[in-house]
Amino acid sequence: MLTETQQDMINGDFEKFFKDLKSKGKTLDFELFGDYAASILNFYVGSSLLTNQEKAESALLLVRLFNAGLGNVISAADQQEIATVIQQDPTLNYSIIQPVFDL
Template identity: 40%
Template sequence: MNDSIKDTLKTDFQKFMTYCLGTNGGFGFEEFGDYTTSVLNFYVGSSVLKISEKEAAAYYLCQLYNQGIQNVMSRSDMEELAHELAGDPTLEYAVLRPIFD
């Protein structure tokens, strides 16, 4: 996964997080999971991200989320979560709307 993809992931993650904090008052685990599965599947479907990079991208998003929750997840927790999120085929376009506004 190159730096350009990481920058895109980070920028879109920050947009979504800001949206959640401004509208929902929080950015919990459920919102993170819904966003991550949808954005990864969207990026793969639109050829922004290779399928072989999907789990690494999920891990990167877990790292970003973990920073925001005071690093409470261990590396093994993030690896397991990234594996599960990368394997989820869910794509909810409504979830992604805030990153395109």
């Protein structure tokens, strides 16, 4: 179970990432979201901010945030499937998550 601090970290970093995209006139599409989510979660695990067990719950939290931005159009079953794919993705692209640490 994620702590309130971990949830705040995930929410806050996603907001920073999204604000950076908006400031550059970019939009958050599905592919970019997947790359961001996998990279930030793998960074958190590598930095011992999350355990592998917490990664699944964190992936679902990120998918729910993304879905909220889309107007809640992704079904609960599809959200779970997307979160599972993100959780299993070993991607860690620092260039995608760099804006989180620059702001």
